[in-house]
Amino acid sequence: MLNWREKSRSVSQALEENERRRxxxxxxxxxxxxxxxxxxxxxxxxxxxxxxxxxxxxxxxxxxxxxxNSPLRIPQATLDNKQTDALEKSRRELELSRRKGEERERLRLSYSADDLGFASNDPRYQTSRQELINNGLEEWRNNQANKPQKKGPKSDEEKAVDTYDRLIKQQKEQIALESQNTELAKVKYQVSQGETLDISQSQKAELMRNAALIDQVKLREQLRNYEANLADSNASSRAANDAELLGYGQGTRFRERMREQFNIRKEFEEKNTALLRQRQAGEIDETFYQEGLALNKRYLDERLRDQEAYYSALMPSAVTGQRVCVKVLRTGLTLLLITHLSLLTW
Structure with missing residues (x-):
């Protein structure tokens, strides 16, 4: 029993000692x-x-x-309050421009405290001045933390998901539109899918009007292309007739040569027409159009020269062939005449 009391007393003394030290x-x-x-x-x-x-x-x-008193220095005028304030403001802005982040904000808050009368050299305002600066810094840190973070580059997995979503969206749009492949139908489909919830009714109406105008432009372009195809068909028919009439009555070989040259010129003329339509559609500029015409003319001339050289190479062979035919005919006629005379003599 005595030992227990001694232990209890020693524990109490230790606790009191710890409390006193704390x-x-x-x-x-x-x-x-x-x-x-x-x-x-x-x-x-x-x-x-x-x-x-x-x-x-x-x-x-x-x-x-x-x-x-200096002959090269003009005495400085006394500044009024407005000029002094402007000069002080410029000095402050210069100091602020030399700092960044929290350091810049701290200096700006110290300037604000000075303007409010919380003088830094007056001990009576030290607590209030420091509280003002600390509150401003805390507000600045919170605003910085609430700013949206810049997103980094997407990963390959995110890119794959975006591509999949985009393809699914396009397929759903094609299924919903079916044969109504017009800009107005596309806008109506997007409105029905809730993709334009953030815009007003007047903005939606403006989208509808613009879509209708785009459809009208596309329709006129389709009609022009259809008419151009009809004109090309008629021109091709007339060109075929002209090719048949070229050199008519001048012999088969001459007509074939004229037809070949005509087809060559027609081929390059079609290239020029294609360039002209691309220029009118705005697909190429004037410089490219003129350079394309010059290239077509150069290669057309080269093609015609090659064709003329080919014709010239055929001429000696043709003349030789004609001479051989004449010689064979003469030999055959001579033999036939001798045979006939021999029969008469016999």
């Missing part, structure tokens, strides 16, 4: 924090006083320089 540490920490705060207040006050004295010295120096 209280001493709390008091010491509070004392140190108060000393640090007072030191900070004094340091800020001394720093502000130093800046004030330095500013007074600079002003005195500028005043002395302005009053110096």
């Amino acid at each position: 209280n001493d540490l709390i008091k010491e920490r509070a004392w140190r924090q108060n000393a640090e705060y007072q030191s900070l207040v004094n340091m800020n006050g001394q720093h502000t006083e130093f800046n004030r004295l330095l500013g007074l010295g600079n002003e005195l120096l500028r005043a002395r320089q302005g009053l110096t």
Whole structure:
């Protein structure tokens, strides 16, 4: 029983000792924090006083320089309050431009505190000044944290998902539109799918009108193309008739040559017509159109020269063949005449 009491007493003494030490540490920490705060207040006050004295010295120096009688220096005029404020504002903006992030915001808040009368060299306003700056910094940090983060490049998996969604959307649109492949039908389908919920009714009506105008332009373009195809068909028919009439009555070989040359010219003329339509449709510019015409003309001339060379190479062979035929005919006639005379003599 005695041992239990001694142990209980020793435990109580240890707890009291720990409690006393904890209280001493709390008091010491509070004392140190108060000393640090007072030191900070004094340091800020001394720093502000130093800046004030330095500013007074600079002003005195500028005043002395302005009053110096120098033949090359004009005395400086006294600035009014508006000019002084503008000059101070420019100095502040210059200092702010040299800083970034939280440091810039802290300096801006210190300027605001100065403008509100929370002088940094007055100990009476130190707590209020520091609270104002801390609250402003906290607000700035919260605003920075709430800003939307810039998205980085998408991964291959995200790109694949986007491609799949886009293809599915296109397929659904094609199934829904079926044969109504018009811009107006597409806009109506997008409205029905809720893709235009964020725009007003007047904006939706404007989309509808623009879609109808686009359909009209496409329809006119389709009619022009259809008419151009009909014109090409008639032109091809007339060109075929002209090719048959070329060299008519001049012999088969001459007509074949004229028809070949005509077909060559027709081929390059079709190329020129295709370039013209591309130019009218806005698919190519004027420079490309003119260069294309020049290239077609150059290669047409080259093709015709090659064809003429081919004809020239055929001429000697044709003449030789004609001579051989004449010689064979003569030999045959001579033999036939001799045979006939021999029969008469016999």
